[in-house]
Amino acid sequence: MKKPFVYVDNSATTKVSESCFSAMLPYFKEKFGNPSSIYSIAHVSKLAVETARKKAADAIGALPEEIFFTSCGTESDNWAIKCGAKLAKKNGKNHIITTNFEHHAVLNACKSLEEDGFEVTYLPVNSEGLITPEQVEEAITDKTALVTIMYANNEIGTILPISEIGVICDKRNVLFHTDAVQAVGHVEIDVHKQNIDMLSLSGHKICAPKGVGLLYVKKGIRIPNFLDGGAQERGFRGGTENVPYIVGLGQALEDASKDILNRNKRLERLRNKLIDGILNRVPKVRVNGSLKHRLSGSVNFSFEGVEGESILLLLDGYGICASSGSACTSGSLDPSHVLLAIGLPHEIAHGSLRISLCDENTEEEIDYMIETIPKVISRLREMSPIWNE
Amino acid sequence: MAMEYSEKVMDHFMNPRNVGEIEDADGVGEVGNAKCGDIMKMYLKIEDDIITDVKFKTFGCGSAIATSSMATEMIKGKNIKEAAKLTNKAVVEALEGLPKIKIHCSVLAEQAIKAALADYYKSKGIDPEPILGKIPPAESCHIHD
Numbered sequence: 166m167k168k169p170f171v172y173v174d175n176s177a178t179t180k181v182s183e184s185c186f187s188a189m190l191p192y193f194k195e196k197f198g199n200p201s202s203i204y205s206i207a208h209v210s211k212l213a214v215e216t217a218r219k220k221a222a223d224a225i226g227a228l229p230e231e232i233f234f235t236s237c238g239t240e241s242d243n244w245a246i247k248c249g250a251k252l253a254k255k256n257g258k259n260h261i262i263t264t265n266f267e268h269h270a271v272l273n274a275c276k277s278l279e280e281d282g283f284e285v286t287y288l289p290v291n292s293e294g295l296i297t298p299e300q301v302e303e304a305i306t307d308k309t310a311l312v313t314i315m316y317a318n319n320e321i322g323t324i325l326p327i328s329e330i331g332v333i334c335d336k337r338n339v340l341f342h343t344d345a346v347q348a349v350g351h352v353e354i355d356v357h358k359q360n361i362d363m364l365s366l367s368g369h370k371i372c373a374p375k376g377v378g379l380l381y382v383k384k385g386i387r388i389p390n391f392l393d394g395g396a397q398e399r400g401f402r403g404g405t406e407n408v409p410y411i412v413g414l415g416q417a418l419e420d421a422s423k424d425i426l427n428r429n430k431r432l433e434r435l436r437n438k439l440i441d442g443i444l445n446r447v448p449k450v451r452v453n454g455s456l457k458h459r460l461s462g463s464v465n466f467s468f469e470g471v472e473g474e475s476i477l478l479l480l481d482g483y484g485i486c487a488s489s490g491s492a493c494t495s496g497s498l499d500p501s502h503v504l505l506a507i508g509l510p511h512e513i514a515h516g517s518l519r520i521s522l523c524d525e526n527t528e529e530e531i532d533y534m535i536e537t538i539p540k541v542i543s544r545l546r547e548m549s550p551i552w553n554e
Numbered sequence: 555m556a557m558e559y560s561e562k563v564m565d566h567f568m569n570p571r572n573v574g575e576i577e578d579a580d581g582v583g584e585v586g587n588a589k590c591g592d593i594m595k596m597y598l599k600i601e602d603d604i605i606t607d608v609k610f611k612t613f614g615c616g617s618a619i620a621t622s623s624m625a626t627e628m629i630k631g632k633n634i635k636e637a638a639k640l641t642n643k644a645v646v647e648a649l650e651g652l653p654k655i656k657i658h659c660s661v662l663a664e665q666a667i668k669a670a671l672a673d674y675y676k677s678k679g680i681d682p683e684p685i686l687g688k689i690p691p692a693e694s695c696h697i698h699d
Contacts, residue, residue, distance in 0.1 A: 472591055474615035478567060492591045493615035493656075500591065512588035548573045548619065550595040550611035551588055 169484040171530045175370070176319055176347060176463060176521035177488055181413070182372035188416040189374075192409035200406050201397065210408045217415025221379055224422035225345075225364065226355035233380045233398050234411050238346040238367030239270040241380040244391035244402075245342040245363040246274040246313055250283055252388050253310030253340060260308040261285045264296055264325075266506040267315050271344050275313070283310070292508045294323035294454035302333045311340045316348035316364075320490055320503040320519060321454030322463025324352060331360030340386070346370055346378075350421030351429065351460050356381055363388075366418075368410065372523075373417035377410035429461035432522055435531050436464055439520065442535030447542050448554075453507060453517065462522030465490075467504075467513045470552030471545040476518050479541040485534060490517040512551075559616060560650040566620035571627050574609040580677065583669025585689075586662050592618040594666040596626070600674055603634050610666070617656035624648050625663040638671055638686055640664060665689055 172180070198207035200214050215229070222229045235241045250261060263275055265287040275285045286304045288296050301312060312334050317324045327343055334341035342363035345354060350371040356364055363386070368377040382388060394403015440452060449469040468476070473489025480487055490501030492515060499505070500514035509517075520534070546552040559567070576597035586593040592614030599607035608630050612622040625645050629637040642660035646652050652660060668689050672682035 470613065472614050472618070475567075475619060478564075478616045482568065491615070510589075511591070515588070515591040548570065548611055549613040550584065550593050551613050 169530075169533060171485045171526075171533060173520045173522055173526060173530070173534070174486045174488050175523040176322070176519065178369045178375060179372045179523055180525070181374050182417065182420060184420055185373050185413045185417045189409040189413040192412050196408075200408060201395070210406075213408060213412050214406050217411045220415035220419040222381075224354075224418035225349070225366075225381060226357050227381050228384060230399075231356075231381050231384055233382060233402050234406065234414070235378045235380055235402060236376060236404075236407070237378045238268075238344070238365050238370075239378075240391070241365030241367070241378050242268070242270040242313075242342075242344050243274050244380055245365060245382075245388070246271065246311065247278065248388040248391050249311045249313075249340050249342060249363060250278050252386075256310075258308050258310035259283050260306055260310055262288065262301060262304045262309060262312045262314075264288045264290055264314055264506075266290050266294065266318060266320075266503045267313070268319055268344055268346070271313055271315065272502075284308075288314075290506050293458075294318055294321045294503075294507045295458060296325060298326050298329035298333055301330050302337075305333070305337050305339055309337070309339050311342060313342040313344070316343045316345040316354075317352070317460050318454070318503060319347045320501055321465045321507065322347070322460040322521070323454040324348065324458045324460060326458075327361065328359045334362070335360040347460065347463075349418070351425070351462070353422075353425050356383070362386055368414040368417060371417045371421040373413045374410055377407055377414045379414065428524055432461040432524070432526075435522060435526060435528065436462055436520075438528075439531050439534060440464055442531070443538055446535065446539040450542075451513075453504060453509065460521075462526075463519070464521075465504075465517060465519045467509060468516040468518065468542050469513065470549045471516045471542060473500075473515055473517050475545050476516070476541055479544065480537065483537045483541070485537060488519045488521075490519070491515040558653045559620075560652075562624075562648070562650040563617060563620045563652065566623040566649065567616045570619055570623040572609050572623065572630070573611065575611060576607060576609050579609075579670075581670040581672075581674030583666050583671070583673055585665045585669050586614070586618075588613065591615065592659065592662060594618065594622050594662050596622075596666040596670040598670045598674060600634060605629050605632055605634060605637055614659065614662075615656070617652055617659040618662065620649060621645050621652070621659045621663040622666070625667055629667060634671055634674070635685075637667060640667055 196209045198210045200211040218229045344365045346367045349366045362383045364381040369375040453465040473491030474493035490504045504514035579597040580600040581598040584595040595611045597609045608626045610622045642664040645660045675682035
């Protein structure tokens with residue numbers, strides 16, 4: 166029998182979709198012109214980029230001129246945060262508000278601003294992996310330059326109250342940025358209605374390739390450039406446009422924003438089946454983060470008495486690709502800052518397992534995981550000195 | 555196979571040797587702590603200074619389990635004086651290398667054996683320190699070779 170291959174690490178990256186891939190292909194070898202050039206194939210490239218911009222804008226309720234293509238989510242975050250802060254500094258503001266469980270692109274951009282004299286408030290998330298709009302409101306001072314809060318968490322999948330925070334920031338006249346890398350395609354986003362000033366997203370989480378992202382900046386907000394260069398992106402982001410990838414991102418965003426509610430219903434059913442299956446079969450396990458405010462395809466378990474990397478290696482042996490927040494998988498000596506932020510003790514955080522589904526995952530794959538994960542956990546527990554049945 | 559683990563490491567992780575406990579062990583040693591993400595517990599059966607049986611239980615990553623397994627293989631049937639000389643380096647070599655970030659796992663394996671031997675010596679009324687040296691308490695996660 167062929168070894169199964171079950172890819173359930175879609176929060177890490179996704180497979181490029183057929184529709185995205187075929188949309189990109191002509192722009193490598195046939196329509197390869199530089200959009201800035203003057204002849205006809207260059208114009209074809211230019212049109213392709215502008216079509217992608219329109220698709221991207223439509224997917225999040227923005228105007229095309231509010232979309233700036235970048236190289237990745239991290240670049241978008243750095244641009245929004247560092248340059249948003251720079252803009253506000255001109256008005257004598259030096260305070261930033263974020264949370265303590267952001268992606269490192271946001272956390273480390275904030276750390277870098279601290280070195281430049283900014284003060285950063287890291288709002289603590291609660292045990293459910295959520296913050297309240299009131300926490301944001303209370304933290305805002307007349308020195309606050311920027312609020313940057315992720316739309317959905319990459320490790321535990323919780324969805325934050327972005328619309329409510331948007332209302333507050335609008336009322337208090339504070340720039341509001343959200344890292345929506347994990348949320349796009351899974352929640353319906355309308356940047357104007359939600360009072361979002363800046364939004365980062367990344368292609369490879371929504372079935373476009375790695376190496377392309379975008380930053381939405383609301384019309385009228387003139388944040389300084391992050392990457393100085395030529396006249397590309399109307400002079401706001403230099404560098405020759407990555408035409409095939411931008412085309413791919415446009416296509417992927419168009420696909421990802423279609424039929425979100427029905428896709429979510431299906432994913433939620435599969436995810437809940439997985440959660441029930443694991444909780445019924447494995448003792449001493451918990452689900453990390455709010456069950457209610459959660460991405461439809463995402464679940465993060467903690468298994469007592471076992472370590473995450475061992476879980477992943479054994480699952481890999483069964484053809485299952487997942488991830489963990491243990492120290493050994495984070496490449497540091499501490500487990501994930503997200504799991505510590507929601508109050509998990511180190512030893513429980515070490516035993517975490519994140520499963521993130523996509524539309525391609527099937528009921529059979531869920532059944533296979535419900536059968537396999539308990540086997541792997543009990544095998545590791547049998548050799549664990551801290552496990553007592 | 556996954557990561558930068560050698561085939562030997564993966565073999566000892568997937569098929570660990572000598573897993574379990576020894577109820578009437580002559581020496582038991584435990585090192586590491588759950589906070590750091592790895593704990594190793596070693597059980598020794600010793601007759602006439604020969605390690606006749608050894609078992610381990612480990613909570614930890616792939617290399618923690620593999621180094622425990624390899625270390626037990628390397629001391630089984632050996633004289634306790636010889637076993638006391640087992641270094642983490644020898645374990646790493648026997649496993650055909652470990653990623654740099656995982657070297658501390660092999661240090662834990664060496665210490666677990668020393669801790670079990672120390673327990674044995676103490677039960678015999680012998681001070682283990684002149685024989686084994688000091689075994690550092692495993693309170694810190696920052697153990698390096």
